[in-house]
Structures are given as structure tokens and as C-alpha cells.
Amino acid sequence: MTDNLRAPLAFAFMGILLAIVGFTQSWSVSLSIINLCLISSIMAIGVNLQWGYGGLFNAGVMGFTALGGLTAVLVSYDPVYEAWDKAGIGILISAIILILSITLVMFAYRNISSPQFRNTSIVLIIIAALIGINNFYGPSIDVIESINPAKTGFLGGLGLPIVFSWVIAAFVAGLVAWVIGRITLRLRSDYLAIATLGISEIVIAIVKHEDWLSRGVKNVSGLDRPVPYEIELQQSEWFINLVERINYATLNSVQTISSRQELLNDLIIVSSGVFVKLCYVGLFLSVLLLIFYLSHLALNSPWGRMLRAIRDNEVAASAMGKNIFAQHLQIFIIGSAIIGIAGAMLTTLDGQFTPGSYRPLRFTFIIWLMVIVGGSGNNLGSIFGGFFVWFIWIEAEPLSIGFMNLLASGFEYDNPIRMHLLGSAAHLRLFIMGLLLLLALRFMPRGVIPERIQKK
Secondary structure, X not given: OOHHHHHHHHHHHHHHHHHHHHHHOOHHHHHHHHHXXXXXXXXXXXXXXHHHHOOOOOOOHHHHHHHHHHHHHHHHOOOOHHHHHHHHXXXXXXXXXXXXXXXXXXXXXXXXXXXXXXXXXXXXXXXXXXXXXXXXXXXXXXXHHXXXXXXXXXXXXXXXXXXXXXXXXXXXXXXXXHHXXXXXOOOOHHHHHHHHXXXXXXXXXXXXXXXXXXXXXXXXXXXXXXXXXXXXXXXXXXXXXXXXXXXXXXXXXXXXXXXXXXXXXXXXXXXXXXHHHHHHHHHHHHHHHHXXXXXXXXXXXXXXXHXXXXXXXXXXXXXXXXXXXXXXXXXXXXXXXXXXXXXXXXXXXXXXXXXXXXXXXXXXXXXXXXXXXXXXXXXXXXXXXXXXXXXXXXXXXXXXXXXXXXXXXXXXXXXXXXHHHHHOHHHHHHHHHHHHHHHHHHHOOOOOOOOOOOOO
């Protein structure tokens, strides 16, 4: 197979798989898979920019995804005015003390020449900051978390349209990536992976346990949508007329008026769900295409060629006068910002923020698997990997259950072996994902759509 045919055949195969799900299960299920595939593809592009073009092993994808989800909450959720009135000032004062103390520590570190005096000053600044923050922060969060904890118990957000959070999530994730990158990017690749994984776990711990900020494990639900609600569509005259026109032949085949109306009601309910998912597909696809286009332009520019040169041989690039650390920091920030956008989009799709669902398996390992299977160094390959791997992840569980039912069909109902097989069916997809990784590394080590080396 030539390289020119790989991408068309891969995406044609993916389209066939999604069509099979649409015909055999439902188009609603197929569209749900497509939406998650689009978001996963955006995450895969972010990781591919860092690894495929920058050579940076980021094992903290989960943390940047959670930051994007948290940003969606802080931007779109309505403010909890009672919490702000009673304790918002204390949180703001604590934030000001924190920022001021960090600034003073940096100033002391850079401008005091005497090591002993510098270290003493930094310690005193930190102690003073801890005392000041403790006087305001602790009492404030106790008050905030006690205000209607069943529904809120946190400060809320800005009450803006949730689509704005996608852009803001890029800035938040990029800012955190800048802080992390300044600390970790001078480390070796294996140390960088450990550091980013540890920082990611710290981010998740903060999101889970700082209830005043994110409600913690109590979750935030009822987030606003950028698309219509199903109930609104079901009551809209234009949508009802549209469903009638599309299903004109089916409705006319029904003999009685009552049966026709009942069928129409069912079609309206089903069609409203499909329409909402199609709206999400349009939004997510637009973002994916925009990111793909901009990254394609950037990576085919002199800047992108410089990144690949640094990835291939840092010593030679450094000898040519290139600032390795600065370029690594840039691509690390850009990739993390893209992951943050995807995290905000995922929370938008779910309509809720669930910190307990952020696990390395889902938001780090699988995303890396998408990049490896799709093709490291090729954003088109990352998109295919996002679709294919997520499709396998979703469909592996029902297929595993069906396979185990087939194996256990010869046993009695209460046979221990049968019960064990059926009980472990849902976990078989973990084995399938591992097998997929091994097969990819063995037979397609460069991925399904590998990087194309342009010789000039």
C-alpha cells in the first residue's frame, strides 16, 4: 500500500465501521461515538504536537483535560451570590496574598546576592504568606461549602456562554503548561514523564478536594448548552414540520389518525436526540478542522521544520544556535492548550463536570495509544487514531460481553465458570486495548498514517 492511499482507505474503513453501528444499533449511538471521537482527536493532536514534533513525553494529559473541564464550569455556571457575599472577599484576599508572596519570592531569589540573606528572606515570606492565607482561606471555604451543599456549596462561575470557555480553557491550560514547562522541560525525557504525571495527579487532587472551587466529587451538573435542548425541539413547530416532511411516506402508511400521531411523537423524540448530536458534531468538527489547518500551516513553516530538527538531533540544532528550551516550551504550551480546549468541549458535551472520572487510563494512556496507532508526527494520523481507538474502546465492551456469553453458553446457569466469565467480560476490553498496542508496535511501528518526510 502506497503512503498516498493510506489516509483515504483508513478513513473510509472508519466510515464503514460507524455506518455499521448506525444501521445495527442506532444512529444516535453512532453520532455519540463520533462526538467523542472528534474530541479525542483534538486531544491526540495536542499530544502529537508535543511528542511527534517536539519529542516531549507528556504523561500528564489527564491534568490538562481536567483544567479544561474546570474552566468550562468556572466560565458557564451562574455565580452563587450568597457564597460571594459571605466569603468571596476572603478567597480574593487569599489569592492576592498568594500572588504577592510568589512575586516577592521571585524578586528575592533574583535580586538578593547573599545566599544566606536570600534564603532567610524567602523562608520569612513563605511563613508570612501561610499565616495570612490561613486567616482568610480556611474560614472562607468553610462558609462557602456550607451554603446549600446539596445544589451548590461553591462559588459558581461567571454565567457566560459555555463556548467562551473553550478559548479561555486554552489560555488556562497554556498558562499552567508554562509554569510546569519552566520547571520540568530541562529534565530528561523519562524524568519529564514522571514529573508531568505527578503534577497531573496534583491537579486532579485539587479539583476533587477543593469543593469551594469545583464541588469536588459532588460534581457540577446542569451546565448550559451551546445547542438546543431536546424538549425545546419537541415543542417547536418548525422541527415537528421538518420531521413530518422527512418521514412523510412512513407516516402516510399508517391507517388510523391516532396511530399516526403516536408514530409521529416517537419520531419527534428520536429525531430531537439525533438533531442535538448533529449540532454537536458540527461544532466539534469545526474546531477540529480549524486546529488541524492552523497546525498544518505552522508545522510546514520554518518554525515547524526547526522543531523537527530539534526533535531529531538536539545537539546539532543547539550547535546551529537554536534555543532548545524555548522551542520545547512553546510546543509544550501549544499542545497543552489544545488538550485544554478538548477538556472544555468534553464537559460541554456531558453537561456536567465529574472530577472522579478523570483517570490516567482514559485521559492519558488511551490518548497516547491514539497517537501511536494513528501515526506519530502526522496530525492526520492522530485524527484517525482518535476515531479508531475510541471506537474500539466503546464497542469492545458489548462485543466482549457477547463473546463471553457465547463461551458460557454450554454451562449451567449457576456454574461458577460461567459466572466468572460473564463477570469479567466488561474488563476484557482492557486486554483488547493492550493487544491493539502490541499489534500496532509489531506490524505498524510508524502508525497507520505515518509521518511523511519531505525532502527538499
